[in-house]
Amino acid sequence: MKEKLFAIVPLLLISTVVFFSCKEKNTEPSKDQINEIGLKRGELVLCGSPDKHFGSVEFEISNKGKIKDDFNLAVALLHSFEYDEAEKAFAKIIDKSPDCAMAYWGVAMCNYHPLWTPPTKAELKKGAKAAEIARSIKPKSTREAEYIDAISSFYQNRDKSDHHTRSINFENGMAKVYRDFPEDKEAAVFYALALDAAADPADKTFKKQKKAGAILYSLYPNEPNHPGIAHYIIHTYDYPGLAQQALPMARRYANIAPSSAHALHMPSHIFTRLGLWDEAITSNLASVSSAQCYAPAAGIKGHWDEELHGLDYLVYAYLQKGDNKDAKKQCDYLQTITEVHPVNFKVAYAFAAIPSRYLFENKLWDKAAKLTVSPLNFPWKNFPWQAAIVHFTRLMGAVHIGSMDTAKAELAKLNVIHDTLTMQKDLYKANQVQIQIKAAEAWMQFKAGKNEDALNLMNQAADMEDKTEKHPVTPCEVIPARELLGDMLLEMNKPDKALIAYQADLKTHPNRFNGTYGVIMAAKKSGENITAESYQRQLLTFANPNKPASTH
Incomplete structure (x- = not known):
């Protein structure tokens, strides 16, 4: 009996090894599984060089x-946030080699887009499916499995956990890859991205x-042409006090x-x-031109979202030079845009912020009070924070022209939006709206002759803004709260305190036209003529409209 048993055991061991070997060799996903992902496919469409x-x-x-080579190209596109084209490049790899687990990792990464707008429900579903397939494929290296586990952790509990919590999950996953594979420069680059996100x-x-x-920066000397290193350094230092460190990049x-x-x-x-x-x-100008080229080439009906993102920054820069002509030209061009793809967070922001900036910077209060939401067919209900910008603009316009009933109505709408964002547990955006509410209430109190209450509220708004950062999607708050404080103090005939407020704001927002002009006015009224002359010279160095004209 023992002899028979000893004869059977080796056979069982061999069978077990063969079974697991076969399992390791053949876990290629079926065509149906791949089709379920809904991959973007087609020839790469890019403009620029x-x-x-x-x-x-x-x-x-x-x-x-x-x-x-295809994989390296796909990752390079991913590092520059060219998500649609990167996904098409990864899809091409999947079509060639459906057993390539890392190609599905790439698709999952394309649908996360850290530092940008959070994924839609459709993108979350797609990314989760791609990550699931990536995890199922065998064999793959331990390193690849850890990369896949990291992005999979972002998609876990996507119906229950918020975006920030899942971004922390991704950070923890990439920290493990970074620790376990210290020689892997891509692990270091993606870990840095995860930290920022x-x-x-x-x-x-x-x-x-x-x-x-x-x-x-430790990677850059040996990788001077790596797109992710340069790109993420810019995001990493995109803060007042840190930005100078990213200027070379x-x-x-x-x-x-x-x-x-x-x-x-x-x-x-x-x-x-x-x-x-x-x-x-x-x-x-270069980015907007490239985006305008991309939209028709990619078969987009209307405009590409990257164009509007560039327009927001472009209008802001024109306004800070005092170049209202080109700023207005871009604002008028924006009014002709009725369709954008994809409809997302940054598109909504641009539609709301661009006209509001123009009105605030030029103090066109009558027009601000009558600002209309554009385009009319845009799903503003899905973007309450951006809609709040329009209500805030109307409110401030109404206050300045003495239409207090309109101001009160707009304030009520801002409070509803704040409560909505709080219920959605989107505390960052709720806080941004709360800053607007405080600033609006301050100016309403000021116009009612209650100066002490007005200054108390306006200081609260400025302090709240100082404690938080602007969102990466925007070049600047639509109007800085501390600059508004300076404006209020100047109107109260307190130029010495206004000077302090303006100068403090310029530390965060250097070379702002109105902030610099405010310093000049406040300094002159305070008898600080040397200070006024210094800032006047500074204003003339950047507020020079003799520059290349816009393309529209």
Whole structure:
């Protein structure tokens, strides 16, 4: 009996090994499973440099050979946030090698887009399906499995967890890849991105951003043409007090990936932070032109969202130069846009912010009070924070022309939006609306002759804004709260205090036209003539309308 048993055991062991070996060898997803993802497919469509430059990426994968170059291109596109085209590039790899687990990882990454707008429900579903297939494919390396686990953690509990919580999950997953594979430069780059994506907007120590920056700058000397390193350094230091550290990379990134509309635009984040308006204008003219080329080539009906994002930054830069002519030209052009793809967070912001900026910067209060929402067919109910910008603009316009009933009605709408965002647990945006509410109430109290109450509320608004960062989608708050405080103090004939408010605001928003002009007026009224002359010279260095005209 024992002899028979000993004869059977080796057979069982061999069978077990064969079983698991077969299982490891053949887990290629079926065509039906792949079709369920709903992949974007087609030839790559990109505008900008005719040579199609996106930088240099070397991402090691198990499936080498025929797909290596395709994979590196797809990752390069991903690093410049060219999500649609990157997904098409990953889909091409899947069509060639359906057993390539990392191609599905790439699709999942394309539908996350950290630092941008949160995924839609459809994108969450697609990304989760791609991640699920990536996890099911065997064999794959331990390193690849950890990359896939990291992005899978973002999609877990997507119906219950908020975007920020799931971004922290991704950060933790990439931290593991970074620890386990210290020689993998792509792990370091994506970990830095994950740190930026998971950073708390209220953290004024910038702990995660500084860690990300140290990682990225350590990589740059050996990877000067890597699009992700340059791109993420710009995002990492896109804050007052830090922006100067990213200026060399801002001036480099567009040359690394000139075929990407986003890469052409992204340097303007730093140029805007530092008040370098000519460079911001040049950057966004190139980006808008590239985006306008992309839309018809990609079969988009109407305009591409990247165009409107560039327009927002472009109008802001024109206004800070005192170039109302070109700013108005862009505002008028915006009014002709009725269809944009995709309809998302940054599109809604541009539609609301661009006309509001023009009215605020020029103090066109009568027109501000009558600002109409455009386009009419836009789903504003899905974007309450952006809709709040329009209500705030109307409210401030109404206050300044003495239409207090209208102001009260708009204030009520702002409070409803604040409560809606709070119920949605979108506390960052709820706080941004609360700043607007405080500022609006302050000006209503001021116009009612209650100066002490007005200053108390306006200081609260300015302090709240100082403690939080602007959203990465916007070049600046529609109107800085501390600048509004300076305006109020100047109208109260308190120029010495107005001077302090304006100067404090310019530390955060250097070379703002109205802030600088406010300092000049306040300094003159305070008898600070040397200060006034200094700022007047400064104003003349950047407020020079003799620059390249817009393309519209």
